[in-house]
Amino acid sequence: MALLEIDDLVLKVRSEGRLMPILESVSLNIEKSETVAIVGETGSGKTMTAKTVMGLLPKTAIIERGKVTFDGIDLLKNGSSEGRKRIAMIFQNPMSSINPLFRVGEQMQDVLKWSLRREGETKVERDKRIEAALESVKLYSGGQILGMYPFQLSGGMRQRVMIAMALLREPELLIADEPTTALDVTTQKEILDLLLDLTRERQMSLILITHSLGIAHETSKRTYVMYAGRVVEYGDTVRVFEGPLHPYSQGLISSIPSLDRSRGMEAIPGEISQADRETAACCFMSRCPYVQDRCRTSRPPLKEYGQAQGAACFVVDDKMGR
Amino acid sequence: MIHLRPGQSEEIRRQLRRLTYDRLTILGLAILGAIVFVALAAPLLTPYANQVGPYTDFTHAYQAPSLAHPFGTDDVGKDVYTQVIFGFRISLFVALVVLLTSAPFGVVLGLVAGYYGGWIEAVLERVIDVFLALPALILALVITGVLGPSLNDVIIALISIWWNWYARIMFTLTKQLKNQPYVEAAKVQGAGSLRIMFLEILPNASSTLAVKMALDLGFIILIQSGMGFLGLGARPPTPDLGVLVASGMSYMGTAWWISIFPSIALSLLILSFNLIGSGMRDLFDVKVT
Amino acid sequence: MESIYQLENVTKIFEVRTGFVKKRVGEVRAVDDVSFDIKKGETFGVIGETGSGKTTIAKMMLLVYKPDSGRIIYEGRDTSGFTPKDKKNYRRNVQTVFQDPTSSLNPRRNVKAILEAPLAIFHEESKDRVHEVLKLVNLSDDYLYRYPHTLSGGEKQRVAIARALALNPRMMILDEPTSALDVSVQAKIIALLKNLKRTTNITYAFISHDLSLVANFCDRLLVILNGRACEMGDTEEIFRNPLHPYTRLLLSSVPIVSESEERVRPKDVPRGLAETLVDLKSAGCVFRGRCWLKQEICQTKTPELIDKGNGHWVACHFA
Numbered sequence: 001m002a003l004l005e006i007d008d009l010v011l012k013v014r015s016e017g018r019l020m021p022i023l024e025s026v027s028l029n030i031e032k033s034e035t036v037a038i039v040g041e042t043g044s045g046k047t048m049t050a051k052t053v054m055g056l057l058p059k060t061a062i063i064e065r066g067k068v069t070f071d072g073i074d075l076l077k078n079g080s081s082e083g084r085k086r087i088a089m090i091f092q093n094p095m096s097s098i099n100p101l102f103r104v105g106e107q108m109q110d111v112l113k114w115s116l117r118r119e120g121e122t123k124v125e126r127d128k129r130i131e132a133a134l135e136s137v138k139l140y141s142g143g144q145i146l147g148m149y150p151f152q153l154s155g156g157m158r159q160r161v162m163i164a165m166a167l168l169r170e171p172e173l174l175i176a177d178e179p180t181t182a183l184d185v186t187t188q189k190e191i192l193d194l195l196l197d198l199t200r201e202r203q204m205s206l207i208l209i210t211h212s213l214g215i216a217h218e219t220s221k222r223t224y225v226m227y228a229g230r231v232v233e234y235g236d237t238v239r240v241f242e243g244p245l246h247p248y249s250q251g252l253i254s255s256i257p258s259l260d261r262s263r264g265m266e267a268i269p270g271e272i273s274q275a276d277r278e279t280a281a282c283c284f285m286s287r288c289p290y291v292q293d294r295c296r297t298s299r300p301p302l303k304e305y306g307q308a309q310g311a312a313c314f315v316v317d318d319k320m321g322r
Numbered sequence: 323m324i325h326l327r328p329g330q331s332e333e334i335r336r337q338l339r340r341l342t343y344d345r346l347t348i349l350g351l352a353i354l355g356a357i358v359f360v361a362l363a364a365p366l367l368t369p370y371a372n373q374v375g376p377y378t379d380f381t382h383a384y385q386a387p388s389l390a391h392p393f394g395t396d397d398v399g400k401d402v403y404t405q406v407i408f409g410f411r412i413s414l415f416v417a418l419v420v421l422l423t424s425a426p427f428g429v430v431l432g433l434v435a436g437y438y439g440g441w442i443e444a445v446l447e448r449v450i451d452v453f454l455a456l457p458a459l460i461l462a463l464v465i466t467g468v469l470g471p472s473l474n475d476v477i478i479a480l481i482s483i484w485w486n487w488y489a490r491i492m493f494t495l496t497k498q499l500k501n502q503p504y505v506e507a508a509k510v511q512g513a514g515s516l517r518i519m520f521l522e523i524l525p526n527a528s529s530t531l532a533v534k535m536a537l538d539l540g541f542i543i544l545i546q547s548g549m550g551f552l553g554l555g556a557r558p559p560t561p562d563l564g565v566l567v568a569s570g571m572s573y574m575g576t577a578w579w580i581s582i583f584p585s586i587a588l589s590l591l592i593l594s595f596n597l598i599g600s601g602m603r604d605l606f607d608v609k610v611t
Numbered sequence: 612m613e614s615i616y617q618l619e620n621v622t623k624i625f626e627v628r629t630g631f632v633k634k635r636v637g638e639v640r641a642v643d644d645v646s647f648d649i650k651k652g653e654t655f656g657v658i659g660e661t662g663s664g665k666t667t668i669a670k671m672m673l674l675v676y677k678p679d680s681g682r683i684i685y686e687g688r689d690t691s692g693f694t695p696k697d698k699k700n701y702r703r704n705v706q707t708v709f710q711d712p713t714s715s716l717n718p719r720r721n722v723k724a725i726l727e728a729p730l731a732i733f734h735e736e737s738k739d740r741v742h743e744v745l746k747l748v749n750l751s752d753d754y755l756y757r758y759p760h761t762l763s764g765g766e767k768q769r770v771a772i773a774r775a776l777a778l779n780p781r782m783m784i785l786d787e788p789t790s791a792l793d794v795s796v797q798a799k800i801i802a803l804l805k806n807l808k809r810t811t812n813i814t815y816a817f818i819s820h821d822l823s824l825v826a827n828f829c830d831r832l833l834v835i836l837n838g839r840a841c842e843m844g845d846t847e848e849i850f851r852n853p854l855h856p857y858t859r860l861l862l863s864s865v866p867i868v869s870e871s872e873e874r875v876r877p878k879d880v881p882r883g884l885a886e887t888l889v890d891l892k893s894a895g896c897v898f899r900g901r902c903w904l905k906q907e908i909c910q911t912k913t914p915e916l917i918d919k920g921n922g923h924w925v926a927c928h929f930a
Contacts, residue, residue, distance in 0.1 A: 041793040042764075155661070184660035185820065189864035193882065211794060214823075214866025241868050255798035257823040259850075259865060259872040265827055267798035271763055503714040510673050511729045511774075512702035521728070525719035 001072065002029035003205050004053065004087075004173055009066030011048060011229075013058070021278055022048050022061070024230045027302065030173070035199055035206040037220035037237065039213060039252075043272060045229035046209045050175045054089050055080065070173070088166035092178035094158035098150045104161055105130070105146030111168055133164040136201075137194060156187035163194070173205045174198075180215070192219055213256055217241050222308070225249050228276050228283035231302055235309030245311040247288045282313070290315045344604060350597025353590055361410035370404040376559050384577045394579035396569060402580060406587045409563040412556065413591060416473070416546045417539045420480045425535060428488025429524075435489070436496025437519050446489060453486040459545055466554050473562065476546055476555035484542070491534060495527040502526075529606035533599055540595030547588055563588045612650040615782065615814055616672075621645050621681035623667050641667040643838040643897075644681070646916070649782075654808065654815040656829030656846070658822060658861070664838040665818045669786045672816065673707055674698060703733060706775035710787040712767035716759040722770055723755040729777045744773040748803060765796035772803065782814040789824070801828055822865045826850055831922075834858050837897040840916055844923035850875060854919065854930040857898045860884070896927070904929050 011023035023045045030036045040046040051057050053068055053075060068075040073083035091097045099107055108130045112121075130146070137160040139145050150158055159179060166174060176195065180188035196219060199206045208219055216223050216237065223240045225233040225248065233246040244250045251268035270287040277283065282295040294314055304310040305320045365371045373379075379399030387394040393402035435446040453461070458480075465479035466472075499505065500523060508522050549555030550564025558565050563584050570580025623642040628635050642664040649655040659665040670676045671683060674690060683690045685701060693701060706729075709715040716725055726744060730737040745754065748769040759767055768788060775783055785804070789797040805828070807813060819825050825832060825846070832849055834842040834857065842855040853859050863880040867873060884901045896902065896909045906928070914926040 041795060185822070186660065186860055186864045189866075190883070192866075212866060213794070213868050217868040218866045252795060253868065255795045256868070257801075257821070257827040258869065259823050259826055259862070259867055260875045261826055261850075262869075262871050263827075265798045265801055267802055268795045271765060271796065503709055503711060504717040506675070507707075507709060507715045507771075507774075508717075508728065510675070510702060510707055512699045512732050513728070514732070517728075517732065521720075522717055526717070528719070 003032045003034075003071060004207075005029045005067070005069045006049065006053070007067045007069075009049070009052060009068065010064040011045075011052060011057075011066075012062045012064055014060040014062065019062070022229055023052070024228075024283075025302075026066070026226075026229070026231055028224050028231060028234065030205050030207060032172070032205055033199065033203045034222070035196065035208065035220045037208045037210060037216035037223045038226060039210060039216045039223055040226035041211055041252075041272075043228065043277065044226040046226050047177055048229075049226075050089065050177055050207065050209055052076075053175065054087065055084055056089075085169065086171055087173045087175065088169045088171035089175040089177065090159075090162050090166050090179050092181050094155070094162045094182075095150065098158060098162060098165070100150050103147055103149055104153075108133070108146070108165055108168065111165055116168060129168065130164075133167045134161075136167060136198065137161075137164045139164065154187075155183050156191060159183065159187075159191055160194070163191075163198075167198070170202075171204060173207070175207045175209070177209045178211070179208075181211075188215075195219070213241070213253060225252070228272060230283055230312065232284065232313070233311045234302075236307065239307070239309055245305075245309070245316045246284075246313050247290055247315070248284050249311075251287075284313075344601045346597050347601025347605075350594045350601060353594035354598065357410055357591055357594065358414065360407050361414055364407045364411060367407060368401065368404040370401040373400045373404055374408045374559075374561055384573070386577075387579055393583040394577065396566075396580045397573065397577070402566075402583050405561040405566055406563070406584055408561045409566055409584065409587065410591065412473070412560065412562050413543045413547060413588075416477055416480075417542045419477055420484055420542050420546075421535060421538060424481045424484035425488050425531070428485035428490075429492045429527075429531065431485070432489035432492030432494075433496050433519050433524060436493040437500055437515065437523070443493075446493065450486045450490050453483060454490070458483050458541075459548060462545055462549060463552075463554060466549065471549075471554040471557065473550075473556040473560065476549050480542060480546065484538070487534070487538070488531070491530065492527060495530060496523055499523045499526050529602075533603040533606060536595055536602055537599035540592040540599070543588070543595075544592055563591075612653065614648040615651040615686060616649040616816070617646075617682075617684040618648070618668070618671075619646050619682045619684065621668075621671065621678045621683060623664075623671060623676060624679050640838045642671070642678070645833075645835065645838070645840050646681075647833050647840065647843060649814060649816055650831075652808075652812045652814055653830045654817055654828060656825040656832045657816065657818045657835060658820065658825050658832055659818075659835040660820055662837060663835045665820075665835055666786065667838075668835075669707070669784055669816075669818050672705070672784055674701065699733075703778050704781045705784065706778065706780040706782075707784040707786060708768070708771050708775050708788045711791050712764055712771050713759070713791075715771055716767060718759055721756050721758050722762075725759075725770060726774055726777055729774060733778060735778070740777060744776050747776060747807065748773045763796075764792045765799060768792060768796075768800055769803070772800075772807075776807070779811075780813065782816065784816045784818070786818045787820070790819070790821070797824070804828075822861055823867075834861070839897045839913075840924075840926055841898070842923075842925050843916065844921065848921055848923050852923075853877060854923070854925040855898075855927050856880075856902050856904055856929075860901070898927075 006026060006028050009023050009026040012019045013022050026045065026049055038046045038049065052063070055075070063076060070083040070087065074080065075083050109126060112126045112129060134145060139157065139160050153161065180191050183191060192215065195206060198204060208215065210216055220237050222235065223237045224231055225240070225246065227248050233240060233244065233249045240249065241253065244253055254263060254266040255268055257263070257265050268287055273286065276286055280299060281297055282300050285291050285295045288295065292314065300312045300314045300317065302310055302312040303317060360367060377400060382395050382399040383397055385391055385395040391401050391403065393406060396402055396405070431446060435442045461483050462476065462479045465482065466475050469475040469478065505518060505522050508518050546555060547562060547564030550562040551568045553568065556562035556565050558569060566584035567581050567588070570577065573580055621642055622640065622644055625639045625641055626635050627637045627639060645668065657665045657668060667676065671678055677691065685705065690701065723741060726741045727737045730740055742752065745752065750766065750769055750773070762770065789800050792800065804815070808815065817825065817829055829846050831844065832846050833840055834855065836857050842849060842858050849858065853862055859877040859880050863876045881903050884903065894913045895911055896914050899905050899909045902909065908928050914928050916924045916926045918924050
C-alpha cells in the first residue's frame with residue numbers, strides 16, 4: 001500500500017456565484033521513502049492538490065469526489081488530524097510562513113509547546129530537540145540562530161529554518177511547495193541537496209512541487225505532470241524526460257532553454273484559458289499539434305502503459321497499441 | 323450616444339453588475355435617485371410652491387397630516403411637505419458646491435506636495451494640521467462665529483475646512499503611488515512631472531477619492547443642517563432641513579409632524595450617501611485585490 | 612562591430628542608515644569598478660544572483676541613478692554631461708522592459724492609452740504606430756481597449772514590450788523580462804524578442820539570473836557577483852571554457868534535464884560549500900567566502916579583470 005494515495009480527486013471553488021473547477025479527477029500516490037515531483041505551470045492545480053492533503057483549503061472549496069488516504073487513514077474525514085500530524089509542509093516564501101515578529105528560537109519553542117506537545121517535557125528537552133532539528137539542516141552555531149529574527153537571516157538560512165520547523169514533527173511525508181523558487185540558483189542547489197539527504201537519512205517521503213523541470217529531473221524518482229487541474233502524464237522521471245508521452249510534456253520540455261544550447265526553445269502555441277480548465281473534453285486541445293475530433297468532444301482517461309508510466313491522451317493511447 | 327469600444331462596454335457592464343451585487347447599495351441609489359428627482363422637480367410636485375420663503379397663513383397652522391397636506395402644516399401655516407422638498411434642494415446644492423470646490427483644490431495641493439516634497443510638503447502639512455486639529459463641526463461654528471451666521475458663510479466655512487481632508491488623503495496616496503513601478507516606467511520613458519502626477523498617479527487615486535466624496539456628501543449635509551438647526555447657518559424662513567427640524571422642536575408633543583418629517587427626510591438623504599459610499603468602497607476593494 | 616554603449620569603471624555606493632535619527636552605519640558597494648561595453652546590434656547578457664548589482668547597473672543605464680565614480684557612455688557621449696534635453700532624447704533611444712509586467716503597467720489605463728503615452732511625450736502621431744507596434748508583438752487590435760488586469764502575464768509583458776518599441780529605440784534594456792512568467796510563455800517572449808532583433812537590428816542588454824536562458828539568448832556575457840565583474844566574454848567561449856570559479860559554481864548548480872546538458876557542467880566543483888561571512892568593504896576577492904581555490908592572496912588583493920585572449924576576461928588570481 002502506498003504511503004499517500006490520492007484517488008479521483010475533484011475539487012471546485014465557489015467564486016462570484018459560480019462553481020469553478022480546480023482539480024479534475026487527480027490521482028497520484030507516493031511510496032515510503034520515495035521522492036516524487038509534481039510539475040506544472042500556473043493554474044495547473046499542483047498547489048491545490050497539496051493543500052487538499054494538508055487540509056489548507058479555503059472555505060469556498062468543495063471536494064466533490066475522491067479519496068485521499070495516508071497510511072490507510074482517510075484524510076478527508078473529520079478526525080483526520082491524526083494522519084496529518086505525520087505530514088509536514090514547507091512553502092515557497094519563508095518570510096511569510098515564519099512569523100517575522102518573533103525570534104527563531106521562540107517560534108520553534110512555540111511549535112513544540114503547542115502543536116507537538118509531549119507530556120512532562122521540560123524546556124531543556126525541548127531545546128535539545130530544536131538544536132537537533134537545526135543541526136539536521138546544517139545550521140550550526142544553533143544558539144546564535146535561535147536568538148535572531150527572520151529578517152536577519154539570508155534567504156537560504158530562512159528556508160533551512162522552515163525545514164527545521166517542519167522536521168520537528170518528525171514527519172513521514174514532507175510536502176515542499178516551490179521551496180527554492182525565491183532563492184538564488186547556488187542556494188537552491190544546497191537546499192535541494194539538503195532535502196534529498198534528509199529523505200535518505202530519515203526514510204522520509206518527499207513531494208516536491210515545482211514549475212522547474214530541471215528541479216524535478218534532478219531530485220525525484222517519479223514525476224507527475226499537471227495541466228489545467230489534471231494529471232496529464234506520470235512515470236519514472238528519467239523515462240518521462242527522455243521520452244515524454246503527452247504532447248504537453250513534450251512541448252514543455254522543448255520550450256525550456258538548455259544549458260548546451262541543443263534545444264531551440266520551441267514555444268507551445270496558444271495560452272491556457274479558463275475554457276480549457278472547464279472543458280469536459282481534453283484540456284490541451286486548444287494548443288495540441290496532434291488534436292483530433294474526439295479530443296474536442298471527450299476527455300481522454302489517464303491510462304497506464306506498463307512500467308508505471310501513464311498519460312491522458314487519445315493519440316498516445318493509439319500509439320501504444322491499446 | 324456614447325460610442326463605446328469592444329473592451330470598454332464589457333468592462334463597464336462588469337463594473338455596474340458588481341455594483342448591484344450589494345442590495346444595500348441599490349437601496350442607497352434608489353433613495354438618492356428619488357430625492358434628487360424630487361428636488362429637481364420640486365416646483366412641479368406641489369401646489370404650494372409659493373409658500374417657500376416669507377409666507378404666513380395662520381388659519382391653516384398646526385394641521386395634522388391629511389390628504390391636502392401629507393406632512394401636515396407648521397406653526398405659520400406652511401405645508402411641511404413643500405418645505406421638505408425645497409429643503410432637499412438646499413442640502414444638495416450646498417453639498418455639491420462645497421465638494422466641487424474643496425475637492426479639486428485639495429487634491430491638486432496634496433498631489434503636488436506629495437510629489438515634490440520639500441518645503442511645499444512642510445508648509446502644507448502645518449496648515450492641514452491646524453485646520454484638522456479640531457472636529458469639523460466645532461471649526462465650522464468658529465468660522466461662522468467670526469463671519470456671522472448665514473447659509474453662505476456656512477458654505478465658506480465648510481469649503482475652508484474640507485479641502486484639508488482631500489489634500490491630506492491625496493498627499494498620502496501620492497507618496498505611496500509615486501514609487502510604483504509603472505510610475506518609474508513612465509519616468510524612464512521621459513514623462514515629465516505634470517504628466518506623471520495627473521495621468522499616472524491621480525487616476526490610481528480615483529477610486530479612493532470617489533468613495534470619500536460619496537461619504538463626504540452625507541457628512542457635509544449633516545454639518546450644514548446641524549448648523550441650520552442651531553440657528554447658525556440658514557435662518558428661517560429658508561426651508562433648510564435643519565431649520566425645519568428646529569422650528570418644530572417646541573411642538574413635539576402636540577404637532578410632532580413639524581419636526582419629524584424633516585428629520586426623516588434628512589436621515590434618508592444622509593443614509594443614501596452612506597450606503598452608496600460603502601458600496602463603492604467594497605466594489606473598489608474587490609477590484610484592487 | 613562598434614560599441615554603442617560603455618561602462619567605464621563604474622561604482623555605485625549606497626549608504627546604510629539605521630535608527631530613528633538615520634545614523635550612517637556603513638555602506639554597500641552595489642557596483643564596484645565595473646566596466647563593459649555593448650556592441651551595436653548584439654545581445655549582451657548580465658548574469659548575477661541577488662545582491663550582484665545587476666539591477667543597480669540597469670538603473671544607472673536608465674539614468675535613474677548616477678554613478679559615484681566612473682563613466683557611462685552612450686554613442687560616444689558621457690551621460691553625466693547630459694542636459695535635460697539630452698536626457699529626454701536618450702530616453703527615446705534607450706527603452707526598457709521591467710521584470711514584473713503587472714506592476715509596470717498603469718492599472719487605470721487601457722492598452723491603447725499605455726501605448727500612446729510614450730508617443731504623446733514626444734509629440735508624435737500615434738494612431739498608426741499603436742497598431743503597428745501591437746502587430747509587432749503579435750497582439751490583435753482587440754486588445755486596445757482592454758485593461759491590464761484582464762490580461763495574462765504573457766500578454767501584459769507583450770504590451771510592455773510594445774510600449775518600449777513605440778518610439779523605435781536603438782537599445783532595449785531587458786531587466787529579467789521573463790522571470791515572472793511561466794516557462795512556456797517565456798519561450799514565446801524570447802522568440803518574439805529574437806524576431807524583433809532580426810527585423811530591426813536593435814541592441815539588447817539582457818539582465819538575468821538564469822544561465823540556461825542566457826546561454827540561448829545572449830551573444831556576450833558579463834558574470835557579476837556582489838558588485839564586481841568576475842568574467843566576461845562570448846557566450847560560447849564562456850560556456851565552453853568557464854574560467855572563474857564562480858561561473859563554474861553557477862554552471863554546476865543549474866538544474867538540467869538531459870545528458871547532453873550534463874556534459875556542459877564543470878565536474879570539479881565541490882559539494883556543500885560552506886559560506887563564511889566576509890567583510891566586503893576590505894580588499895580581496897568577492898568570492899573568497901565560498902571559493903575552494905582560495906589562498907592568502909585572495910583575502911588581501913582584489914583581482915582585476917584580465918584579458919585572456921579571444922575577448923575572454925576573468926578577475927581571478929588563479930584562472
